[in-house]
Amino acid sequence: MSALIEFKGFNxxxxxxxxLNNIDLQVRSGEVVVILGPSGCxxxxxxxxxxxxxxxxxxxxxLAGEELLAPRTDWRQVRQRVGMVFQSxxxxxxxxxxxxxxxxxxxxxxxxxxxALAQAEAxxxxxxxxxKRDAYPRQLSGGQQQRIAIVRSxxxxxxxxxxxxxxAALDPxxxxxxxxxxxxxxxxxxxxxxxxxxxxxARAVADRIVFMEAGRILEQRDPESFFTNPQTARxxxxxxxxxxxxxxxxxxxxxxx
Amino acid sequence: MASSGLELLLVSLPQLGxxxxxxxxxxxxxIVFSTFGGVLxxxxxxxxxxxxxxxxxxxxxxxxxxPVLVWLYLLFFGLPIFFALSIPSFWCAVLVLSLWGASxxxxxxxxxxxxxxxxxxxxxxSIGLSAWQLYxxxxxxxALKRMTPPTxxxxxxxxxxxxxAVLIGVVDVIKVGxxxxxxxxxxxxxxxxxxxxxxxxxxxLSAASRALERRWTHA
Numbered sequence: 001m002s003a004l005i006e007f008k009g010f011n012x013x014x015x016x017x018x019x020l021n022n023i024d025l026q027v028r029s030g031e032v033v034v035i036l037g038p039s040g041c042x043x044x045x046x047x048x049x050x051x052x053x054x055x056x057x058x059x060x061x062x063l064a065g066e067e068l069l070a071p072r073t074d075w076r077q078v079r080q081r082v083g084m085v086f087q088s089x090x091x092x093x094x095x096x097x098x099x100x101x102x103x104x105x106x107x108x109x110x111x112x113x114x115x116a117l118a119q120a121e122a123x124x125x126x127x128x129x130x131x132k133r134d135a136y137p138r139q140l141s142g143g144q145q146q147r148i149a150i151v152r153s154x155x156x157x158x159x160x161x162x163x164x165x166x167x168a169a170l171d172p173x174x175x176x177x178x179x180x181x182x183x184x185x186x187x188x189x190x191x192x193x194x195x196x197x198x199x200x201x202a203r204a205v206a207d208r209i210v211f212m213e214a215g216r217i218l219e220q221r222d223p224e225s226f227f228t229n230p231q232t233a234r235x236x237x238x239x240x241x242x243x244x245x246x247x248x249x250x251x252x253x254x255x256x257x
Numbered sequence: 258m259a260s261s262g263l264e265l266l267l268v269s270l271p272q273l274g275x276x277x278x279x280x281x282x283x284x285x286x287x288i289v290f291s292t293f294g295g296v297l298x299x300x301x302x303x304x305x306x307x308x309x310x311x312x313x314x315x316x317x318x319x320x321x322x323x324p325v326l327v328w329l330y331l332l333f334f335g336l337p338i339f340f341a342l343s344i345p346s347f348w349c350a351v352l353v354l355s356l357w358g359a360s361x362x363x364x365x366x367x368x369x370x371x372x373x374x375x376x377x378x379x380x381x382x383s384i385g386l387s388a389w390q391l392y393x394x395x396x397x398x399x400a401l402k403r404m405t406p407p408t409x410x411x412x413x414x415x416x417x418x419x420x421x422a423v424l425i426g427v428v429d430v431i432k433v434g435x436x437x438x439x440x441x442x443x444x445x446x447x448x449x450x451x452x453x454x455x456x457x458x459x460x461x462l463s464a465a466s467r468a469l470e471r472r473w474t475h476a
Contacts, residue, residue, distance in 0.1 A: 051383055053379055076387060079385040080384075090380035092380070092394075092395055108385040
């Protein structure tokens with residue numbers, strides 16, 4: 001089966017600096033790909049290119065066989081097929097939860113209000129926030145806002161969802177509720193591209209791990225073999241840093257006078 | 258004296274009223290065009306297109322650096338000479354006030370749009386909104402709160418500045434007042450009326466601006 005998303009020889013620059021270097025990545029329909037790597041390695045930029053928030057410079061990027069780097073690409077169409085969720089949620093602060101959810105379906109997709117509303121309410125119920133339908137974003141916790149942001153993207157009926165460090169701004173207690181929602185989508189067979197620093201989550205949810213550094217993909221393999229036996233020294237180093245805290249030796253008890 | 262002053266006032270008020278109508282008409286048109294022009298300016302400036310920004314910058318600086326009075330003279334006397342295009346003094350005043358007001362309101366709108374988190378724009382785009390929809394549904398409604406109080410202050414300045422139109426021959430409330438003074442020498446009385454006229458139009462606006470500011474910063 002051919003890939004739903006295909007990066008090939010893909011390059012991206014910020015000024016002089018090359019942030020994505022000869023990226024080759026294929027994602028099949030229904031696959032869950034988690035992208036790991038140190039800060040600034042280009043993993044977020046990769047997602048943003050797929051949503052047209054950044055312009056690429058050379059190479060190929062195809063969605064269902066269609067070349068997206070062609071000048072005539074209608075990004076508004078592409079964005080309806082590729083949902084994106086951000087680190088800081090970015091809900092529209094002047095709108096109620098329902099208005100946030102319905103803006104895209106009603107104004108972009110020109111759908112019937114009744115049908116869009118039914119879908120929005122069903123999705124809200126699924127993430128456990130139906131009672132917040134009339135609340136405003138500032139009345140909600142970070143975790144609640146992020147779950148609403150996910151539903152906002154889902155209301156567009158996308159084929160792919162991109163998650164850009166969606167739990168990085170959340171308190172540990174709220175991380176769980178958001179990750180559960182994402183895991184639910186994975187279980188439903190949705191195609192997901194996830195950038196995260198939650199290693200345990202990556203291991204649990206991913207069909208494949210992509211490890212990036214300095215704009216390149218260094219490794220891509222199934223999660224079990226990546227986490228137990230990373231092939232590159234850089235990936236080993238990276239994983240050691242994450243296990244550092246867990247394996248910290250207990251300090252001997254001090255005598256406090 | 259007191260009774261003659263009162264009589265003069267009674268006779269003068271209808272005349273002053275006609276002048277006031279001119280003043281209010283020029284101001285109201287200036288405010289409406291300034292608002293539309295200013296929103297257009299602010300939106301264009303927020304697009305961050307290099308050559309366009311340069312153009313807007315030139316426009317802004319021209320209206321900041323050159324007094325409104327000079328603009329009035331320049332267009333009123335200059336257009337007929339250089340372009341064989343003469344416009345009535347009333348519309349010339351409206352034009353200059355609108356261009357000046359649009360540059361002032363425009364900077365406020367630009368600043369308000371800029372102060373919004375960048376993510377609002379990206380979140381809007383990511384659900385497929387067009388540029389029009391992005392500004393119409395997401396960015397401008399949120400900028401409205403930040404731009405309304407300073408914009409109302411600009412409105413009061415437009416109203417006050419409209420009095421310069423006298424100098425290109427518009428018979429506004431001030432001109433009518435001067436005509437009455439020339440006839441009657443009652444300058445204190447007439448200017449007192451003018452004082453009250455401008456005060457009672459501008460003060461409520463500036464009070465409203467302050468009230469909105471207070472309410473929205475605490476909300």
